[in-house]
Amino acid sequence: MGVLARVFESAGLGTVGLSLVRRQAKNIKAPRFLHCEFPLGRPLGRPGDAAFQTDVLRRAFALLDRSDVPVLEDHPEVIEDEADDAATCTLPPRLDPNAHPAVDEAAGLRPAYNRQLAAADGRTAVGRVVGADGIGDLVRRFVTLAESADLDAAGFDADTVRAAGQDLRAYYEEAGLALADHVPAARQLETWFYRHTRTGEVVRAASAALEAAGVDRNVWYYLLPGNQQG
Amino acid sequence: MTGAGEHYGAGMSADGSIRDRVGDIPVPEFTSTPATTAPPLSQARVAIVTTAGLRASGDVQLWQPTDGSFTVLPGDARDVQLSHFSPNFDRTGFAADLNVVYPLDRLAEMAASGEIGSVAPRHLSFMGAQFDATFSTMLLDSGPAAAKLLRDDGVDVVLLTPV
Numbered sequence: 001m002g003v004l005a006r007v008f009e010s011a012g013l014g015t016v017g018l019s020l021v022r023r024q025a026k027n028i029k030a031p032r033f034l035h036c037e038f039p040l041g042r043p044l045g046r047p048g049d050a051a052f053q054t055d056v057l058r059r060a061f062a063l064l065d066r067s068d069v070p071v072l073e074d075h076p077e078v079i080e081d082e083a084d085d086a087a088t089c090t091l092p093p094r095l096d097p098n099a100h101p102a103v104d105e106a107a108g109l110r111p112a113y114n115r116q117l118a119a120a121d122g123r124t125a126v127g128r129v130v131g132a133d134g135i136g137d138l139v140r141r142f143v144t145l146a147e148s149a150d151l152d153a154a155g156f157d158a159d160t161v162r163a164a165g166q167d168l169r170a171y172y173e174e175a176g177l178a179l180a181d182h183v184p185a186a187r188q189l190e191t192w193f194y195r196h197t198r199t200g201e202v203v204r205a206a207s208a209a210l211e212a213a214g215v216d217r218n219v220w221y222y223l224l225p226g227n228q229q230g
Numbered sequence: 231m232t233g234a235g236e237h238y239g240a241g242m243s244a245d246g247s248i249r250d251r252v253g254d255i256p257v258p259e260f261t262s263t264p265a266t267t268a269p270p271l272s273q274a275r276v277a278i279v280t281t282a283g284l285r286a287s288g289d290v291q292l293w294q295p296t297d298g299s300f301t302v303l304p305g306d307a308r309d310v311q312l313s314h315f316s317p318n319f320d321r322t323g324f325a326a327d328l329n330v331v332y333p334l335d336r337l338a339e340m341a342a343s344g345e346i347g348s349v350a351p352r353h354l355s356f357m358g359a360q361f362d363a364t365f366s367t368m369l370l371d372s373g374p375a376a377a378k379l380l381r382d383d384g385v386d387v388v389l390l391t392p393v
Contacts, residue, residue, distance in 0.1 A: 002257070014386060040319035047330040054336050
């Protein structure tokens with residue numbers, strides 16, 4: 001991002017940037033950065049808090065008056081992720097005793113996913129490989145992957161398996177937003193998905209199986225966040 | 231390269247571990263910092279350029295590592311998605327409120343109140359967390375092309391947001 005700031009300033013555009021990794025912002029000598037020690041993925045700090053977000057922007061825009069570049073100021077507030085404290089979301093009861101528990105669980109979460117979809121005016125990150133209707137089959141393919149460590153057997157290649165992992169995460173996290181009935185702190189729903197759901201367990205097992213089978217690191221490592229592996 | 235979990239020990243948050251790991255990744259060395267004097271904010275046209283790997287119009291295809299290009303986000307498009315290849319950051323804040331990464335509503339409010347002059351008709355997204363070769367692409371190719379597009383739209387000030 002600092003590289004772009006430099007290019008834009010050279011082209012006659014004033015820039016202000018929000019930084020999430022302070023040392024990077026410092027090292028690249030970007031013209032005007034406001035460092036925000038906020039969760040990665042939330043550079044304006046608090047979802048749903050317009051006043052807080054506007055305050056962040058005002059502090060950033062105030063740096064435009066500075067000519068003593070490079071300028072790197074710090075937002076006074078620190079917000080940390082809460083990955084160690086999983087969100088509490090009630091999981092659905094078994095619907096189909098003949099289905100794999102993870103597949104059954106995903107089906108049971110569909111009403112919650114649909115509620116969030118409506119609340120977000122149709123905006124969803126599900127759909128990279130399959131839409132919501134295909135999630136059950138995708139879970140089944142990850143079960144195959146966890147059991148076989150064979151991308152071909154599960155119908156994936158190196159690119160689609162990573163995108164499929166993001167579909168599963170998005171489906172569960174978006175359903176979790178509806179179940180939690182508020183926006184949990186950063187990474188709380190992530191930990192709920194990977195550590196407290198059957199499908200999260202399957203994704204972790206698939207990544208571990210690929211690693212154990214000697215599959216290229218870039219395939220298994222990016223299936224889920226690094227802190228959720230193992 | 232490191233294996234899974236090696237940097238996620240006790241005593242450090244998940245984000246703290248990542249910051250610790252990526253804080254000093256090599257970046258191009260610069261001896262000076264360019265600076266432009268922008269018009270007063272109340273008269274400036276503002277665009278968002280994010281490195282979140284956003285895509286618009288329901289396109290959710292993942293951005294690929296080493297892709298230094300950018301995508302254009304129409305100013306009225308709200309169906310934008312985080313299509314960053316990395317799983318290593320929170321996604322739920324953006325799922326709940328796009329403004330936490332891409333503050334369209336906040337800029338509209340600031341324009342309505344006169345704090346900023348106007349909001350650009352188009353915004354741009356690159357994908358950050360990139361590798362060395364992509365720095366060159368952004369410095370010499372896609373970055374200047376993005377700057378031209380923004381200047382053609384009458385933009386004075388760029389707000390850069392990461393994930």
